[in-house]
Amino acid sequence: MENGEVLPIFKGVRYFGNELQNNSTDAPKKKIDCYYSLRLVPEYMKPQMVLPSILKRNIIKQVNWGYAIHLDGTASIDEYLEGQFKSKYRSIIRRYVKRLEHCFPIRYELFYGEIDEDIYYFVMDSLRQMIVHRFGQRQETHKEFHRWQDLVKETYQKILDKDASLFVIYDGEHPIQISLNYHFDKILFSAISSYDIDYAKFGLGHIEIYKQLQWCIENGHCVYEMGVGGMDYKRRWSNTIYQYQHHIIYPENRPLAKLFASIEINRVKLKEYLKSKNVNELIYRVKDRIVKKKAAQNGTDLNVVNIAAVDTSISIKEYDELKNLKSEARFLKKYLYDFLYSKVENIDDVSVLQSQKDSKNFIFKGKSAAQHLEFEK
Numbered sequence: 001m002e003n004g005e006v007l008p009i010f011k012g013v014r015y016f017g018n019e020l021q022n023n024s025t026d027a028p029k030k031k032i033d034c035y036y037s038l039r040l041v042p043e044y045m046k047p048q049m050v051l052p053s054i055l056k057r058n059i060i061k062q063v064n065w066g067y068a069i070h071l072d073g074t075a076s077i078d079e080y081l082e083g084q085f086k087s088k089y090r091s092i093i094r095r096y097v098k099r100l101e102h103c104f105p106i107r108y109e110l111f112y113g114e115i116d117e118d119i120y121y122f123v124m125d126s127l128r129q130m131i132v133h134r135f136g137q138r139q140e141t142h143k144e145f146h147r148w149q150d151l152v153k154e155t156y157q158k159i160l161d162k163d164a165s166l167f168v169i170y171d172g173e174h175p176i177q178i179s180l181n182y183h184f185d186k187i188l189f190s191a192i193s194s195y196d197i198d199y200a201k202f203g204l205g206h207i208e209i210y211k212q213l214q215w216c217i218e219n220g221h222c223v224y225e226m227g228v229g230g231m232d233y234k235r236r237w238s239n240t241i242y243q244y245q246h247h248i249i250y251p252e253n254r255p256l257a258k259l260f261a262s263i264e265i266n267r268v269k270l271k272e273y274l275k276s277k278n279v280n281e282l283i284y285r286v287k288d289r290i291v292k293k294k295a296a297q298n299g300t301d302l303n304v305v306n307i308a309a310v311d312t313s314i315s316i317k318e319y320d321e322l323k324n325l326k327s328e329a330r331f332l333k334k335y336l337y338d339f340l341y342s343k344v345e346n347i348d349d350v351s352v353l354q355s356q357k358d359s360k361n362f363i364f365k366g367k368s369a370a371q372h373l374e375f376e377k
Helices: 076-084 089-101 117-137 145-160 196-202 204-218 234-237 255-276 279-298 330-343
Strands: 010-015 016-023 038-041 046-051 057-072 106-111 163-172 174-184 189-193 225-228 240-251 304-309 319-322 351-355 361-365 371-373
Touching: 038 057, 038 255, 046 351, 057 234, 057 255, 076 089, 076 204, 089 196, 089 204, 089 330, 106 117, 117 145, 117 163, 117 174, 117 189, 117 196, 145 163, 145 174, 163 204, 174 204, 189 196, 189 204, 196 204, 196 330, 204 225, 240 255, 279 361, 330 361, 330 371
Parallel strands: 189 225
Antiparallel strands: 010 016, 010 046, 038 240, 057 225, 057 240, 106 163, 163 174, 174 189, 304 371, 319 351, 351 361, 361 371
16 A cells, blocks of 8 residues: 555456556566565455466465444545444544644644645654654654655655645644555555644544544545554444455466465465464564663653642742743643643633742643642652
8 A cells, every 4th residue: 555556466456346457558468477475465455366377376364453444435524423433432532623623723734646845844754753752652662663764755756646645733833643644546544643742632543533534535535544453542433344464476387486485475474373472562572671661761751749720829929921831841731731621721821830939830820720730849
């Protein structure tokens, strides 16, 4: 899906009643000298081979499970929510959207087919920073981060060619959630996404899916693909859970290609066996333990010791207003945004006050609510 192309050994691909034909002029007619190893092929995708009488296909089921949303003629996002969720969870998702839009000057952009180059590099760097902060918070490593520079170099043209897109949620001019997607015919595949952890209370992951599903419905896409990994939010949203396959295709009349394909088949089978025994997770756990150890050694966050309603005995006159959290008290942003969410306040109506006597003592004062915070001395 990342390349958005049908390989020349296939005359087309079928999925959910759709068929994408391969119109490539270099599709092979008589001779294929090599083998193809195709990993993470969704079970619902059925590639149609050009030369089935010559080519042999070995399909190995992978341990990985995938999650997708098949829209199947869904007329609106509200229709999908009605069919997928009970009323309580529908209310939660809609609350996330309404609360975010009430608290901040929110806008949504999906860059598909065109994007200014400066905006592109700004958004991609913002996504990188989000991943660094998010995985730093979780004390884990991102599995795709090793190839980030190559990803940045190749994705700009893919967006222009409509093989990829960038979905961005902005708070004013500041990106707070970004999703890098790939497009294959009528499938949108959400490949890499992250968000500003200060806005965690607002359920940005759910809002991302909500808004992108809305876009898919309005733009004729029939599948929203969430890929591998059984995270809770994927299980909740998906109506199509499938097993991945690994296809190894080779010409039976080419001994050398057949030999290499046989080696590859055994390699993939061994890899899937080890994955079934969670050997790969053991490797990631060892890496993450190293990351967590370094994070613990370098940790500098302040710990909040008290969050409560403002005591009537506290005199506001003994507090000064902070005008710029980014330079004066960056660590307060998460607590401020949590306050906005829980008290349904708009960011423009809230003052952040710092005690004149104790620099680790603060008050958030909004239109209808106020909150007192104390941090470790």
